[in-house]
Amino acid sequence: MNNKIAYIGCLSLIGMITTEFGVIGILPQVAEHYEITIDKAGLLLSAYALVVALAGPIMTIFASGFDRKKLMAVTMGIFLVTGIVSSLAPPFWLLMTIRVLPAFLHPVLVATAVAAATDAADKKDAHKMMAIVIGGIAIATITTVPFATYISGVFNNWQFSFMVQAAISFVVLVAIITLLPSMPVNEKKSYRKQLGILKKPVFIASALFSFLMIGSIFTTYSYFADYLSKVNGMNEETISLMLLLFGTTGVLGNYVAGKLLSKHITKTTALFLVALIMVTVPLYFSGxxxxxxxxLIAVWGFLQTPCFLTAQAYMMETAPEATEFANSISISFGNLGISIGTAVSGFFIATYSIHSTPLVMFCFAAAALLMMLVKKKLEAAVKRQT
Structure with a gap:
């Protein structure tokens, strides 16, 4: 049963990620349609992420006592409506508004799916179950996200990307309703106990690490299509294939990271982060x-995709007494990183050029590595006090 719940959770994240990241491959077309700059079009991603960051912890605490199946179904229903309305190419202000609505329940969906899959699992299998659920992120990048971009390119219409998103959300909604059992929460943790983890300096350091590491990823990945087009001279069809390649190697990277995390969380997190830092140099000089x-794109995908999984494991390790809330904080800080990383890169693109984004990525990732050292010192200080 745990495997079944984990795989449905994985499917839910595929639908969620398709909605959030499906715009990455079509940002140039959206900018052209609405006659706006690429950095303003990037708000479709950064605004979504900002709402997740700000509303996530509050919504997760509020929803922590509700039946998990119902929460997942309601959330995916909202994603479905979002895809349908967005595909109608409404005025840009309305597109922005409808885009951020599902963001309020985005962290609830992830936290609920992970908690449902790991709660009844043995401790040794918990990271495996979490890896299956979080694997939905990697799978979406190999299948649904590039497919949505490809279909938009074939029909020369960016609206088809949102149609694909709506179709996937519908399939996931049906799967949740028909395949998942009722999952009531037997013991609701007190708000005070959940909020108590915010008083732990080690946990806050891990949250800041998540912000910086995920932020580093999206300084460049948010503008993936535009970068490959202007710097590497690729057309829309080739970019779709590169998204597919990126996601394929990312699935493999996620599998490897899941195995390594069960042995050592900190070392695995540091390994993928340092390797990602090293990728920024050849990426900048790629022609x-x-x-x-x-x-290079294949290696980039292999190293970057597991960072979502390692960041969550790295944070949740510091707050075993409130895993769902810790998970939501991880998602919130990660999405804050997406929002800030995308915005900072947008500023550098507008000021300099799209070619500057790997440099911004390097700075964010280096800062994340420093934060790991800070966390290590804080952990040592806590041990000395006990």
Whole structure:
């Protein structure tokens, strides 16, 4: 049963990520349609992420006592409506508004799916179950996100991307309703106990780490299509294939990270982060499409995708007494990183050029590595006091 719940949770994240990141491949077309700059079009991603960051913890605490199946179904229903309305190409202000509505329940969905899959699992299998659920992020990047971009390119209409998002949300909603059992919460944790983890300096340091690491990813990934187009000279069809390649190697990276996390969380997190920092240099110097460029994108995907999983495991390790709330804080700080990382890169793109984004990525990732050192010192200080 745990595996079944984990796989439905994985499917839910595929629907969620398709909605959140499905705009990445079509931002240039959206900007052209609405006659706005690419950094303003990027608000469709950064505004969504900002709402997740600000509303996530509050919504997760509020929803912590509700039946998990009902929460997942309601959330996916809202994602479905969002996709349908967005596909109608409403005025940009309305597109922005409808885009951020599901963001309020985004962290609730992730926290609920992870908690449902891991609660009844043995401790040794908990990271495996979480890896299955979080694997939905990697799978979406290999399947639904590039597919939505590809379909939009085939029909030369960015609205088809949102149609794909709506169709996937519908499939996930049906799966949740028909395949998941009722999952009432037997013991609701007190608000005070959940909020208590915010008093732990080690936990706050891990949250700041998540913010910086996820932020580093989206300084460049948010503008993936525009970067490959302007720096590497790729057309829309090739960019779709690169998204597919990126996601394929990302699934493999996620599998490897899941195995390594069960042995050592901190070392695994640091390993993928340091390797990601090293990727920024050849990415900056990459030129027109070539075999080395394609290989670089493959390596980039392998190293970047597991960072979502490692960041969550790294944070949740510091707050075992309130895993769902810790999970939501991880998602919130991660999405704050998406919002800030996208916005900072947008500023550098507007001021300099799209070519500057790997440099911004390097700075965020280096700061994340420093935060890991800060957390380590705080942990040592706590041990000395006990």
């Amino acid at each position: 027109p499409m070539s075999v080395p460029t394609v290989l």
